[in-house]
Structure formats: C-alpha cells, structure tokens
Amino acid sequence: MKKVIVLMILAGMLAFTACGNGGDAPAPAPPVQDTTVEAPGPDVPAVEQEADAPEWHIHPPRDMGGRVLRIGGWFDPIIPAAMIGTEPSPAVDENYFVARMMWDNARRVEELFNISFEDTIIGYDDVLPTLTSTVAAGSPFADVVMLSGWMQLSAVQGNLIQNFADVNLPESDILGGGQVYGQVITDDLGGIWAIRWNSINTGPAMIGVNLDIINAIGAQNPVDLYEAGQWTWDAALEIMRLATTGDGTRFGLACQPTDLALHFIAANDGRMVTPDLNYGFDMANTIEALEFMEQIFSERLWSYDRVSGYEMGEWARNFHSGLTEGEAALFQTVTWSIDQNDPAFEFAVVPFPVGPSNTSGGTWMTGWLDGLVVPVGTDWPLEDIVIVLEELFAWAGDEPELQFEGGDIGWLRAVYLTEEDVQRVIGAGLTSASDVGMNVNIGGEGYHWILGTFLSHFWSQEMGVLTAVETYRGPRQEMLDQMFR
Numbered sequence: 001m002k003k004v005i006v007l008m009i010l011a012g013m014l015a016f017t018a019c020g021n022g023g024d025a026p027a028p029a030p031p032v033q034d035t036t037v038e039a040p041g042p043d044v045p046a047v048e049q050e051a052d053a054p055e056w057h058i059h060p061p062r063d064m065g066g067r068v069l070r071i072g073g074w075f076d077p078i079i080p081a082a083m084i085g086t087e088p089s090p091a092v093d094e095n096y097f098v099a100r101m102m103w104d105n106a107r108r109v110e111e112l113f114n115i116s117f118e119d120t121i122i123g124y125d126d127v128l129p130t131l132t133s134t135v136a137a138g139s140p141f142a143d144v145v146m147l148s149g150w151m152q153l154s155a156v157q158g159n160l161i162q163n164f165a166d167v168n169l170p171e172s173d174i175l176g177g178g179q180v181y182g183q184v185i186t187d188d189l190g191g192i193w194a195i196r197w198n199s200i201n202t203g204p205a206m207i208g209v210n211l212d213i214i215n216a217i218g219a220q221n222p223v224d225l226y227e228a229g230q231w232t233w234d235a236a237l238e239i240m241r242l243a244t245t246g247d248g249t250r251f252g253l254a255c256q257p258t259d260l261a262l263h264f265i266a267a268n269d270g271r272m273v274t275p276d277l278n279y280g281f282d283m284a285n286t287i288e289a290l291e292f293m294e295q296i297f298s299e300r301l302w303s304y305d306r307v308s309g310y311e312m313g314e315w316a317r318n319f320h321s322g323l324t325e326g327e328a329a330l331f332q333t334v335t336w337s338i339d340q341n342d343p344a345f346e347f348a349v350v351p352f353p354v355g356p357s358n359t360s361g362g363t364w365m366t367g368w369l370d371g372l373v374v375p376v377g378t379d380w381p382l383e384d385i386v387i388v389l390e391e392l393f394a395w396a397g398d399e400p401e402l403q404f405e406g407g408d409i410g411w412l413r414a415v416y417l418t419e420e421d422v423q424r425v426i427g428a429g430l431t432s433a434s435d436v437g438m439n440v441n442i443g444g445e446g447y448h449w450i451l452g453t454f455l456s457h458f459w460s461q462e463m464g465v466l467t468a469v470e471t472y473r474g475p476r477q478e479m480l481d482q483m484f485r
Contacts, residue, residue: 055108056391057181058181063114066114068115069118069144071120073145075146076119080102081392088103128151135160135377149370149438152439162375173390174195185370202336202408204351205259205263206428209329211346213243217243219329220235222348223420226424231351236330237252237296241301249327252329253302253328254332258448267354267364269285270289272448273437277436277484279476282469294458303322305321320337326344364432447479450476
C-alpha cells in the first residue's frame with residue numbers, strides 16, 4: 001500500500017507541475033548533468049558492471065539446470081503464488097497489486113533457480129487414482145500434488161508420498177520453525193506429509209449469535225464475553241437456557257448435531273482416535289464434551305425439525321437452520337453458509353467457547369486439510385522442491401502481512417457486519433484441532449458419524465454417555481483396524 005501511495009503522490013506532483021506551467025511559457029529545462037565516464041588509467045583495472053540479480057528471500061540461488069517442476073491437482077492455479085497462466089492485468093484482477101507481486105515473484109524464482117513451472121489439472125475424483133497408478137509405474141504424473149486430507153491418509157498408508165521430515169534444511173521457513181510464509185499442514189503418523197502457503201482460512205467453524213434474540217432475552221452478548229475472556233461452556237449454556245421457551249418457538253442452539261459434537265470435542269482438547277490409533281471416544285476430555293452435549297440435548301435446548309419429525313437426519317435443514325429460521329440464540333455456522341442464506345436479523349460470530357479441560361486454544365475440529373505433497377518416484381530431490389516452494393510462497397517479501405490482504409479478506413468483509421467479526425474469523429482459522437478420525441472412511445461411512453447416533457440416544461434419553469460409548473466401541477475399532485492395521 002505504501003508503494004501505491006508513493007506512486008500516486010508522484011503522479012499528482014507531475015500533474016500539478018504540468019498544470020502550473022499554464023501554457024504561457026515553457027518550463028525551465030532541468031540542469032544537464034555530466035555523464036561522461038573517463039577510461040581508467042593504466043594502473044586501474046576495468047570493471048564490468050553486471051545487471052542486478054534477483055533478490056532471494058529464504059534460500060540462496062542455485063542452478064537447477066532448466067528443470068520443469070510439474071504441479072498437479074484439481075483446480076487452477078494449484079499454487080496461487082506461482083500464477084501459472086495469464087499475466088495479471090489491472091482491468092481483470094480485482095487486487096492487481098497482489099496479483100502482480102505473485103506473478104513477478106514466480107518469474108524471480110524461475111530466474112534464481114533456472115527452472116520453469118508446469119501445471120497438470122485433472123478431475124477431483126481422478127487425483128488419487130492417478131497418483132496411485134503413476135507412482136506404481138515409477139513415474140508420478142507430477143512432482144508436487146495437491147491432496148485433500150483423506151487422500152493424504154490413503155497416500156501415507158500406501159507409501160505414495162515422501163516425508164518432509166527427512167529434509168535437512170536448517171534455514172527452511174516451514175520446516176525450520178519460522179513459518180512466516182508457509183506452514184506444515186499434516187504432521188501425524190510419524191511424519192510431515194503436507195505443507196502449504198500461509199493465507200486466510202475463510203471457513204473455520206464459528207458460533208453465530210442471533211443478536212435480536214440476545215437483546216430480547218436480556219442475555220449477555222457472547223461477543224462481550226469473548227472479548228473479556230469469559231466465553232465458556234457455562235456461559236453458553238446459560239444463554240441457551242434463557243433462550244429456550246419450551247413450546248417449540250425458540251431455542252438455545254442450532255446446527256447439525258454431529259458437527260456440534262465435533263467442535264465441542266475439539267474445544268475441550270478431546271480426540272476421537274488415541275495416539276496409538278485406537279478407539280478414543282472414551283478419552284477423558286472427549287467424555288466431558290459428550291456429557292456437555294448430553295446436557296444440551298436431554299434438556300431440549302437444540303432446535304429440532306418439528307416438520308419432518310426426523311430430528312437428526314435432515315442435514316441441510318439442521319446445518320442452515322440457525323440462519324434460515326432465526327429461532328436459535330446460538331448456532332454453528334461458516335462463512336459460505338452466511339453468504340448463501342443472507343440472514344434477516346442482526347448477527348455476530350465468535351469462536352466456539354472453550355471447555356474446562358482446554359489447554360491448547362483449539363476451538364473447532366478438522367481432519368487433515370488440503371496440502372501439497374511430494375510423490376515417491378519424482379526425479380526431483382525433495383530438498384530442491386522445498387527450496388522452490390518456499391521461495392514461491394515468499395512472494396510478499398518483507399511485507400508478509402500482504403498474504404492476508406488478498407481477495408479472501410474482501411469476501412469476509414462483504415459477508416460479515418463488522419470488521420471485528422472479520423478479525424475473529426481470521427483468528428479462529430488459526431485455532432483448528434486436527435483429528436485423524438475425520439479422514440477415516442470405510443465403505444462410504446465416516447468414522448466420526450457415530451456421533452450422530454450418540455446424540456440421538458441422548459435426545460431420546462435411551463442411553464447415557466458411557467453406555468453409548470461402550471456400545472459402539474467394537475464396530476468403530478474394526479474401522480480403525482481396517483484402515484491402520
């Protein structure tokens with residue numbers, strides 16, 4: 001921004017100078033500078049002036065012999081910082097300043113390391129099969145591949161991708177601990193399997209607050225509680241109880257039950273799978289979170305579907321109900337849902353309240369996130385790939401804050417009502433808790449789906465927490481055994 005302001009000031013000065021001449025007389029000519037350079041004397045060696053070499057940000061240049069780094073995945077461009085494709089244009093790019101920096105940086109990297117880039121875009125459903133078959137043939141279809149979390153798990157289990165932990169690169173931004181420009185995405189199962197550039201996560205799970213209801217019932221505003229460090233389960237439960245009328249007209253909490261359970265488990269540092277990859281719903285922090293969910297559901301504080309009569313099964317209705325029906329004081333939500341549903345009431349967002357056993361600061365549950373992996377069998381040294389990717393990610397140079405000023409923040413500002421909401425979303429994007437159980441899927445059934453069954457029992461009061469957890473231990477352990485053993 002400072003650079004843009006300087007350019008605008010210079011342009012204004014030039015325009016002012018032109019207008020000041022008024023057309024009456026020519027402007028005085030600038031003084032002529034003597035640019036003559038005398039030849040060096042016999043005792044002074046001639047020095048050939050070299051053109052300025054591109055600046056490197058993390059890794060010093062090395063000649064990689066004109067090689068092509070192939071980058072594969074299901075969307076274009078796979079690495080925005082590479083800007084492989086059409087050169088940015090002020091007439092096309094909404095944030096031309098950032099787009100131009102990314103483009104120029106990619107050209108800088110090409111020159112620094114004597115390489116070029118090539119992208120291979122294939123269908124989402126084809127990525128993992130293509131990776132599997134080409135690695136088996138000894139020639140992976142790309143040297144760097146974007147994989148979803150569940151794809152990464154299958155790739156790790158199938159020995160299809162390399163472990164970044166094997167790289168000996170002390171100055172690495174990502175692997176050396178700085179993580180200014182990039183970050184480790186998947187660090188699990190004894191290795192570092194995926195990395196990615198730093199950017200805004202626009203989709204963290206948040207608690208939406210229906211401010212119309214909060215004001216109507218005279219409850220404390222969750223935003224104020226959060227800012228004061230008092231946004232806890234007890235505070236949220238008090239609001240839920242105040243808001244619930246008992247006659248089916250207003251409720252304390254809305255959203256898909258399984259999603260609610262996932263994020264409350266994460267907000268108490270609970271896990272679904274133990275560190276040794278066994279059934280983990282009986283872990284102490286997880287039990288505590290399930291007991292909190294039992295309290296909410298047994299007291300009928302949750303906004304159920306009174307039309308279909310099938311409370312737990314209407315996913316779309318349940319997921320969006322806090323926005324579309326506007327009858328719950330609190331509701332779990334994400335940016336795209338707010339954008340899609342355009343709520344007809346005043347709202348705010350805060351992270352999930354932290355549970356009594358939370359020490360990590362995590363507020364919502366994810367599986368392994370999308371990240372860049374390096375297939376087994378590429379003829380590129382893994383160290384060289386890390387060097388190139390990190391220089392690509394470092395397009396912002398000495399202004400790394402620009403990584404958070406792209407088009408994504410503009411979308412957030414268009415969706416949320418206040419800048420404070422936007423900043424809370426950005427902050428929550430950094431407080432996810434990853435659980436490998438989110439990526440376990442056997443025969444089309446997700447391991448974590450059992451949470452919906454638990455909550456159905458809590459709702460009907462057919463089972464308590466400990467009974468439900470033990471009842472379904474065997475089948476869920478079999479899923480883990482099938483995946484990991």
